[in-house]
Amino acid sequence: MSINEAMAFHTEAFQAVALWTGLSLLFILVLSMRISAGRRKFKVSVGDGGHAALTATTRAFGNAIEYVPVALVALAVVAVFYSAPVVHVLGGSFLFGRVLHAWGMAQEKQPAAGRMFGMILTYLPFLASAGLLIFAAVG
Structure with missing residues (x-):
């Protein structure tokens, strides 16, 4: 692979990381805005005020904050070794899973299918x- 081919390969892979990072940031912003809207609705300044719907909204946000940063770091490292389509498959399925999970958390009947599939x-x-990165490291 020539240096120009290598640069193009990595540029495309990191553009894919940029896309999924940007979309993930917007997703986190939406989840945060849902908490703010819920707090206004229930007139709660801090916490959930004992409202189950606000608790679920807050946990959906918290759960995303627990998983999204690690996933984005993994995507960035995957982009060093693998092509943009690999990054897109991983990033797309991950973000779709997070959206499904957040939607499932908002359902009254629990456990919801969206939460499980998410x-x-x-x-x-x-x-x-993890498998791809371990393979890249030892393979």
Whole structure:
């Protein structure tokens, strides 16, 4: 691979990381805005005021904050070794999983299917990223 080919390869992979990072930031912003709207609705300044819907909204945000940063770091490192399509598959499935999970958390009847499928679509890209990175390191 020539230096120009290598630069193009990495540029495309990191553009894919940039896309999924930007979309993840917007997703986190939406989750945060849902908390603010819920606090206004229930007239709660701090916490959830004992409102189950606000508790679920807050946990959906908290859960995203727990997973998204690690996933984005993994995507960035994957982009060093693998192509943009690999980054897109991992980033897309991860973000779709987070959206499903947040939607599932908002359902009254729990456990909701969206929450379950969302966690599966969170775990699978994590597992795939881990495998790809371990392979890149030792292979």
